[in-house]
Amino acid sequence: MRVAAALAIVVAGLVLVRWVAAVTASTVAPSAGRVTASGDLPFIPVGLEPAPEPTETIDMLAAREEAMRLGREALVDDDLETARDLYFLATEAMPGDPEAEARFRQVETVLGIEDRTTSWREALDDVDDLIALAPRSPTIARAYTEALVGAGREALAQGNTLRAMRLCGEATQRAPTRNDARLCATQASVAATTLPRATPSATAAPTATATATPTATPGVTPSVTPQTATDRQL
Numbered sequence: 001m002r003v004a005a006a007l008a009i010v011v012a013g014l015v016l017v018r019w020v021a022a023v024t025a026s027t028v029a030p031s032a033g034r035v036t037a038s039g040d041l042p043f044i045p046v047g048l049e050p051a052p053e054p055t056e057t058i059d060m061l062a063a064r065e066e067a068m069r070l071g072r073e074a075l076v077d078d079d080l081e082t083a084r085d086l087y088f089l090a091t092e093a094m095p096g097d098p099e100a101e102a103r104f105r106q107v108e109t110v111l112g113i114e115d116r117t118t119s120w121r122e123a124l125d126d127v128d129d130l131i132a133l134a135p136r137s138p139t140i141a142r143a144y145t146e147a148l149v150g151a152g153r154e155a156l157a158q159g160n161t162l163r164a165m166r167l168c169g170e171a172t173q174r175a176p177t178r179n180d181a182r183l184c185a186t187q188a189s190v191a192a193t194t195l196p197r198a199t200p201s202a203t204a205a206p207t208a209t210a211t212a213t214p215t216a217t218p219g220v221t222p223s224v225t226p227q228t229a230t231d232r233q234l
Contacts, residue, residue, distance in 0.1 A: 064093040064100065071103060075134040083107050106130050110143040120150035124167075145175045152184045156191065164188035 067090035074083035084107040090100035109116075109126040116123055124147040131140050152167035168184035175181055 060093045064090045064097065067093060068100060068103070072133055075107075075130065075137060075140070078134070078137045078139050080107055080111055080137075080139050084111065102129070110140055113143040113146045116150065120147060120154045123147045124151045141174070145171050145178065145181065148174070149178070149181050149184055152188065156184070156188055161188055161191045165192060 067086045071083045071086035074086060087100055087104040087107060091104055094100060106126040106129055109123050110130060127144045127147045131144050134140055148167050148171035152164045152171060155167060156164035165188040168181060168188050171181035172185050
């Protein structure tokens with residue numbers, strides 16, 4: 001009830017902002033020129049038009065900040081539907097705001113996680129950001145495990161075995177009873193053990209170098225050591 005009441009306040013605030021903007025425009029218009037008693041056309045000095053009041057921008061920024069704050073409270077309360085509506089209001093209050101658009105997309109990812117079939121890496125990133133904001137939300141925790149399994153299978157199909165082992169292993173730690181998480185971890189482990197290993201190159205055996213036998217060179221007389229007298233007597 002508290003979140004619903006806060007949502008109604010934000011909606012009423014946005015309506016009030018629109019009304020203030022309309023009233024401001026209507027009160028400025030008569031002062032731009034006066035109709036004289038003689039019926040002449042009003043004189044509007046060129047370049048002296050009143051500058052637009054920043055009230056609308058300030059109010060819309062305040063509405064955006066309030067919607068973002070209440071959206072985070074809804075995440076903590078595990079009320080993802082209300083959080084989605086609040087983040088949508090934030091995107092309406094400040095179109096093009098990257099944070100508001102990211103939060104809205106991330107909540108949409110969590111709410112539709114069971115129907116997702118592709119782009120699991122992006123889904124895991126979205127849910128990972130939300131679980132950092134509301135770590136005790138059961139809905140976000142289940143979506144995170146679902147995203148881990150989906151991203152692990154996607155990595156396995158792409159041949160990224162190490163990433164698949166890490167993601168599916170984390171999924172089994174968070175949800176030991178999930179059969180799909182355990183199956184994913186088993187398949188990743190089997191794929192890792194069957195990866196082709198590089199065969200070490202055989203080292204060539206050292207070859208003995210033959211020593212060449214000296215041969216007599218033609219035309220060269222081999223030197224003879226002269227015999228001594230003692231050798232001749234022997």
